Amino acid sequence: MAGAADPRIALGAEARRLGFDQVGFAAPDAIAHLGRDGLFRHWLAEGRHGDMEWMAETAGRRADPRRLWPEVRSIVMVASNYGPESVNDDLLARRDRGVIAAYARMRDYHDVMKGRLKMLAQWAARKLPAEVKVFVDTAPVMEKPLAQAAGIGWQGKHSNLVSREHGSWLFLGALFTTADLSPDVPEADHCGTCRRCLDVCPTDAFPAPYQLDARRCIAYLTIEYAGVIPAEFRAAIGNRIYGCDDCLAVCPWNKWAEASHDAKLSERADLAAPRLAEMAMLDDAGFRQFFATTPAKRIGRDRFLRNVMIAIGNTGDPGFLPVVRARLDDDSPLVRGMAVWALGRLAGARAGIEAAGRDEPDPSVRAEWAALTGPSSSPGP
Incomplete structure (x- = not known):
């Protein structure tokens, strides 16, 4: 042909x-x-x-x-x-x-x-x-x-x-x-x-x-x-x-x-440089609404906030501590675990434990506490 x-x-x-x-x-x-x-x-x-x-x-x-x-x-x-x-x-x-x-x-x-x-x-x-x-x-x-x-x-x-x-x-x-x-x-x-x-x-x-x-x-x-x-x-x-x-x-x-x-493939201005503090406050409904038409919607809110907590932990900015502490009681163990890690990065291991000290039964979160304090100091039974 x-x-x-x-x-x-x-x-x-x-x-x-x-x-x-x-x-x-x-x-x-x-x-x-x-x-x-x-x-x-x-x-x-x-x-x-x-x-x-x-x-x-x-x-x-x-x-x-x-x-x-x-x-x-x-x-x-x-x-x-x-x-x-x-x-x-x-x-x-x-x-x-x-x-x-x-x-x-x-x-x-x-x-x-x-x-x-x-x-x-x-x-x-x-x-x-x-x-x-x-x-x-x-x-x-x-x-x-x-x-x-x-x-x-x-x-x-x-x-x-x-x-x-x-x-x-x-x-x-x-x-x-x-x-x-x-x-x-x-x-x-x-x-x-x-x-x-x-x-x-x-x-x-x-x-x-x-x-x-x-x-x-x-x-x-x-x-x-x-x-x-x-x-x-x-x-x-x-x-x-x-x-x-x-x-x-x-x-x-x-x-x-x-x-x-x-x-149809133009960049959304609000996705070019989103503020980490704002992303960290998204609940499930807010996440689904914000990312409704984008590929990011498929990973779900919990996995996304896991990533946001890691990014915040890498800032080295103690100004993010209130945002991180707010996620220590998140419904998702995945988010709580990364919030613990971020807290340790921003406040230091000892200060992080004192700020958030409480029992935590979820294994993934316990592992993050153990990484900060040593296995013998991890919370929970």
Whole structure:
């Protein structure tokens, strides 16, 4: 299929009309090697997926789209640029404010991408004609390897997709179809000898280039991980309260990227630099209302306030003590435990214990007390 009759030309034009910035085509077997050489399974075997058990449960289908939908003959990959106006370098130094990853400072991309993909699917079903299915993080689809196979970009040493046109700031979506569409040439790796993304990581989450240990990644710890964040990572989290953009922002390919002009992916001003003191006072209803249309809503209020307590503990500012003390009686053990840790950081271990001394039966909170005072001094029976 080449030349003026190539249906990919019309499909690509329609995709751009709907708001997508890049379009590419891949064959269903384009990433079969990921299953054959065992790289993905080795990553799982090493436990580097952390608590994301669904990654292991669906491993067999991820490297072969035909196991997800046997009738698929072509995959259309689309990408939307969400490039921020500026990165978080200055904000990371403003410890009274929280840092939210760029992708979460706007309307939930799942909603935006899926809405546009459904319209593209309707167009394709009529014009090709063909059967179609759309996916945006809702099924075991390996979007980044497929996007590389479709020529949109390549997976950098930080494991995220990098585009020569849009740098590191891309949302991805996939349209599976029964139409027979010629695949594009896969994008080559253009990282060269650069290792800025590896060296900038605050928690050393990259054991080697192109390998990520999610268990050490701030994005994973503050978003995907539901438990008590290990003490060894808390100081490195700084004032990041949802995700981390460090390895993305430092990529030199971003010098050619432009900030997104997509009105549906514009940054909310109140999410650019939220005050930690205000975030710490959110109850469940307030949290759901404030983050209603954003990706942050899915982690829930308790996990979010866990992150906020860590950020406050890292400020070194005793002025936050009243805010922290208010969370010592929070309904959530997760929040109470991190409030204890923050209290110890701001007031000192002895002062923190004197200010909050009371029995605490929850194991996760007891562990934080023990860390401050020693196991023999932990409260409770």
